[in-house]
Amino acid sequence: MFLLVNLKTYEAGTGDAAVRVAEAARDVADETGVRVAVAPQAVDLRAVAETGVETFAQGVDGIGYGSSTGAIHPGAIARAGATGTLLNHSERRLRLAGIDDALNAARDVSLETVVCANNPAQSAAVAALEPDAVAVEPPELIGTGTPVSKADPDIITDTVDRVSEVSDTPVLCGAGITSGDDVESALELGAEGVLVASGVVKSESPRDAMLDLVT
Ligand SMILES: O=C[C@H](O)COP(=O)(O)O
Numbered sequence: 527m528f529l530l531v532n533l534k535t536y537e538a539g540t541g542d543a544a545v546r547v548a549e550a551a552r553d554v555a556d557e558t559g560v561r562v563a564v565a566p567q568a569v570d571l572r573a574v575a576e577t578g579v580e581t582f583a584q585g586v587d588g589i590g591y592g593s594s595t596g597a598i599h600p601g602a603i604a605r606a607g608a609t610g611t612l613l614n615h616s617e618r619r620l621r622l623a624g625i626d627d628a629l630n631a632a633r634d635v636s637l638e639t640v641v642c643a644n645n646p647a648q649s650a651a652v653a654a655l656e657p658d659a660v661a662v663e664p665p666e667l668i669g670t671g672t673p674v675s676k677a678d679p680d681i682i683t684d685t686v687d688r689v690s691e692v693s694d695t696p697v698l699c700g701a702g703i704t705s706g707d708d709v710e711s712a713l714e715l716g717a718e719g720v721l722v723a724s725g726v727v728k729s730e731s732p733r734d735a736m737l738d739l740v741t
Pocket residue numbers: 532663667668669670671700701702703721722723724725
């Protein structure tokens with residue numbers, strides 16, 4: 527089971543608040559033995575990684591060093607302490623060639639890659655590029671509190687089936703997941719982990735929210 531907490535650009539996941547969520551995630555991982563990682567904004571990544579929590583970028587660009595103003599270089603992300611990165615999140619969508627380039631650039635600096643996709647067909651397509659994991663997330667459910675595992679369980683089972691026809695890439699899922707029951711349903715449907723944002727970052731107690739998700 528892998529819980530990846532995406533801080534997005536929520537105020538409650540920015541700056542000192544990002545560090546507080548990271549410390550809570552680190553403690554939950556230590557106490558439960560469940561793998562928990564946090565994905566802060568790039569500007570907060572070093573401070574988050576220095577808490578000792580497993581840290582992912584929210585995205586990187588498929589670039590080398592040079593004149594790429596505003597891009598996020600995978601090597602800079604790795605040096606800041608990240609061990610992985612999300613790619614192609616629905617809120618930071620890439621074209622297929624961009625996903626391929628970013629995957630190669632991330633691999634060059636040994637970043638683990640979790641590529642997001644909207645549905646089973648997209649998941650199978652990105653699985654062909656052999657990321658470390660695919661995360662299926664129907665955009666219409668993101669932030670709603672209506673979990674994909676209950677709203678449309680076939681999205682998870684169909685994604686697991688179609689990805690397995692392409693490669694042995696693990697499937698994660700996200701969108702609307704806010705409780706341990708939601709996670710349990712997702713795992714029963716074949717997911718090997720979940721992406722969660724608002725259910726943790728916007729909760730009164732991110733620590734309690736994460737403990738509920740993983741136990
Ligand atoms: O990266 C996380 C996903 O976009 C899910 O967001 P959510 O947990 O707020 O629905």
